[in-house]
Amino acid sequence: MELELESETPQLATEESTAAETDQDKSEFSGSGENGLKHGDSTIVIHPGSLHLRIGLACDSMPKTIPHCIAWRSRNSSDSNIVPWISRPETEHGEAIRMVITSGMIAQRQLGDLHKTNGKFRQATSADQLASLNDIIDGDESDVKSQLQWTDVDTDQPEYVIGEDALYLDPESGYHIIWPISYGELNVSAQPGHTVANISQSLETLWSSAIEKFLDIPKAEFKDYTCILLIPDIFNRSYIRAMMQIILERLNFSAAFLIQESVCAGFGVGLSSVCVVDVGDHKTSITCVEDGISLEPSRITLRYGGRDITRTFSWLLDHISFPYIDCQLDTNVLDTLLLQELKHSYCHMDTDSVGTEEIHFQVRPPASNIVRYSMHVGDERIVPTLAVFWPDMFGLQGDKLLLNGAYRDNDHTDVLDADYIHQTRSKQEESARLAALKKKELANQPEDSMLDESSQRDLDDDMDAGDDPVPPTSSSKNSDGQSNNKKTTLEEKLPSDKLMALDLAIIWSIEQCDNDELKKKMYGNILLVGGGLLFEGVESLLQYRVWLNLPPQYQSTASVNVLTRSKDVDPQYVCWKGGSILSVLDTIGEQWISREEWITHQSRIVREKALFSW
Numbered sequence: 001m002e003l004e005l006e007s008e009t010p011q012l013a014t015e016e017s018t019a020a021e022t023d024q025d026k027s028e029f030s031g032s033g034e035n036g037l038k039h040g041d042s043t044i045v046i047h048p049g050s051l052h053l054r055i056g057l058a059c060d061s062m063p064k065t066i067p068h069c070i071a072w073r074s075r076n077s078s079d080s081n082i083v084p085w086i087s088r089p090e091t092e093h094g095e096a097i098r099m100v101i102t103s104g105m106i107a108q109r110q111l112g113d114l115h116k117t118n119g120k121f122r123q124a125t126s127a128d129q130l131a132s133l134n135d136i137i138d139g140d141e142s143d144v145k146s147q148l149q150w151t152d153v154d155t156d157q158p159e160y161v162i163g164e165d166a167l168y169l170d171p172e173s174g175y176h177i178i179w180p181i182s183y184g185e186l187n188v189s190a191q192p193g194h195t196v197a198n199i200s201q202s203l204e205t206l207w208s209s210a211i212e213k214f215l216d217i218p219k220a221e222f223k224d225y226t227c228i229l230l231i232p233d234i235f236n237r238s239y240i241r242a243m244m245q246i247i248l249e250r251l252n253f254s255a256a257f258l259i260q261e262s263v264c265a266g267f268g269v270g271l272s273s274v275c276v277v278d279v280g281d282h283k284t285s286i287t288c289v290e291d292g293i294s295l296e297p298s299r300i301t302l303r304y305g306g307r308d309i310t311r312t313f314s315w316l317l318d319h320i321s322f323p324y325i326d327c328q329l330d331t332n333v334l335d336t337l338l339l340q341e342l343k344h345s346y347c348h349m350d351t352d353s354v355g356t357e358e359i360h361f362q363v364r365p366p367a368s369n370i371v372r373y374s375m376h377v378g379d380e381r382i383v384p385t386l387a388v389f390w391p392d393m394f395g396l397q398g399d400k401l402l403l404n405g406a407y408r409d410n411d412h413t414d415v416l417d418a419d420y421i422h423q424t425r426s427k428q429e430e431s432a433r434l435a436a437l438k439k440k441e442l443a444n445q446p447e448d449s450m451l452d453e454s455s456q457r458d459l460d461d462d463m464d465a466g467d468d469p470v471p472p473t474s475s476s477k478n479s480d481g482q483s484n485n486k487k488t489t490l491e492e493k494l495p496s497d498k499l500m501a502l503d504l505a506i507i508w509s510i511e512q513c514d515n516d517e518l519k520k521k522m523y524g525n526i527l528l529v530g531g532g533l534l535f536e537g538v539e540s541l542l543q544y545r546v547w548l549n550l551p552p553q554y555q556s557t558a559s560v561n562v563l564t565r566s567k568d569v570d571p572q573y574v575c576w577k578g579g580s581i582l583s584v585l586d587t588i589g590e591q592w593i594s595r596e597e598w599i600t601h602q603s604r605i606v607r608e609k610a611l612f613s614w
Contacts, residue, residue: 125378268578306532
């Protein structure tokens with residue numbers, strides 16, 4: 001089983017020499033100077049995902065793709081490398097299985113209402129009948145030994161191993177696996193080894209080792225290279241700052257360029273107006289891009305993806321008596337890989353595919369005999385993929401299941417940050433603001449509702465103490481000097497504890513665009529990227545679902561078009577490909593952040609140079 005996976009001397013500068021120096025600075029990282037680091041063979045493009053790390057030189061046709069994990073040797077030799085990969089705490093509630101079964105039945109009924117291309121209705125399969133067939137099936141152990149081997153760590157006893165080698169570690173080898181990225185952010189949690197410092201150390205070691213091993217570039221030469229880092233459209237600034245510190249301070253790259261994934265997707269397929277639907281392993285991100293700019297109001301992130309489809313697939317297989325009864329997704333990485341392999345091989349979104357099918361698979365534990373299994377499956381092949389349209393089927397309950405608009409955390413290193421300014425405002429300013437507020441309130445109150453003397457004295461005491469009894473309001477200005485009223489309104493429309501169906505989320509995102517003409521462009525260019533929804537039939541089904549829920553004013557005027565393999569580029573590599581194309585454009589010369597600039601200004605330089613709002 002394989003994983004699919006400058007001079008101190010003052011001088012007078014002429015206008016010409018100043019212009020020449022400016023051009024030289026701009027070309028240093030842009031691609032035209034004779035000795036500058038600016039060509040595709042000296043720029044590394046890094047696309048860090050929750051499941052995969054895609055990394056390569058900008059001149060490469062395709063990136064190197066490895067599991068984005070690292071296993072550290074544990075101080076306690078009795079520790080195992082068991083790590084929950086597919087399971088989520090949001091499913092650990094009593095209603096999870098009921099939500100899966102109920103939503104699955106709704107999806108099956110909806111399927112029954114669909115016509116096949118021949119005009120006939122689909123016929124649903126019976127889970128009970130399939131279960132009775134599979135109950136009598138046992139595994140057939142062969143005499144053939146599996147060719148898979150555990151990763152050898154006994155000889156050299158390395159401090160860490162990365163990528164696929166980390167996945168094939170013996171559970172009793174004394175290593176602990178860490179996935180440093182989750183939901184597009186640093187995987188910081190209360191678990192041991194998941195502090196910001198530890199995750200940053202894991203990322204530094206993982207990226208450095210991957211570049212040395214797969215790109216054959218010694219770490220001592222990183223200073224001669226530039227780096228493009230792809231980041232999510234909705235991001236946590238403190239985590240991006242940590243990644244920039246890794247790239248420019250620890251790995252010592254000469255310069256870095258930050259770019260959002262959706263913008264890279266547009267460049268990757270050559271579309272200037274596009275609605276990017278990026279379905280990854282942990283999350284689904286939807287953003288409208290116009291002329292290389294990610295439109296902030298249109299951004300939405302749904303915290304479900306490919307792993308949730310795998311988990312739902314596993315639940316439905318158990319419902320029809322999955323014959324491999326020893327399958328343990330929570331404690332056996334190889335079983336997780338097996339379920340993902342089955343999902344990619346047999347799951348689909350083709351409404352013309354009906355009936356039952358007998359499938360065959362093998363369980364190949366390292367250095368043990370191969371066990372062959374067969375089983376009968378029906379709509380279990382399509383129903384898990386339809387969970388993106390009926391997300392209750394994922395069985396998720398909790399907070400932060402959805403993010404939209406301009407999500408920003410505080411940046412205490414940036415004196416221009418709106419929240420920082422508010423928190424560090426002087427007491428004199430606060431007292432003056434409160435006095436004005438109190439005066440206005442008193443002027444608007446009728447006499448019989450005026451504050452009594454004691455209450456007035458209490459309020460005056462609060463003002464003198466500089467306390468702020470009024471919390472920051474949603475109408476405060478953001479870092480661009482614009483009101484956050486719209487963002488608050490959007491968050492009220494989209495509560496963070498409720499998931500949204502994929503088709504409805506796409507429509508919501510497009511409807512945030514400014515005008516009808518732009519919206520029609522977006523409906524006509526819906527680009528599906530990422531590896532979480534690569535199933536047969538996804539293009540036509542997603543197109544139908546969006547068309548079915550179109551706002552009435554567009555049903556007769558707008559055409560819906562879903563693109564999955566535009567220009568024959570694999571959807572999994574579209575974003576990385578766009579980043580490699582961007583790296584050689586002269587137009588981004590001023591957006592490169594040099595190591596010296598970062599060390600001097602830290603994240604404040606990102607506000608000045610980034611193509612997006614920081």
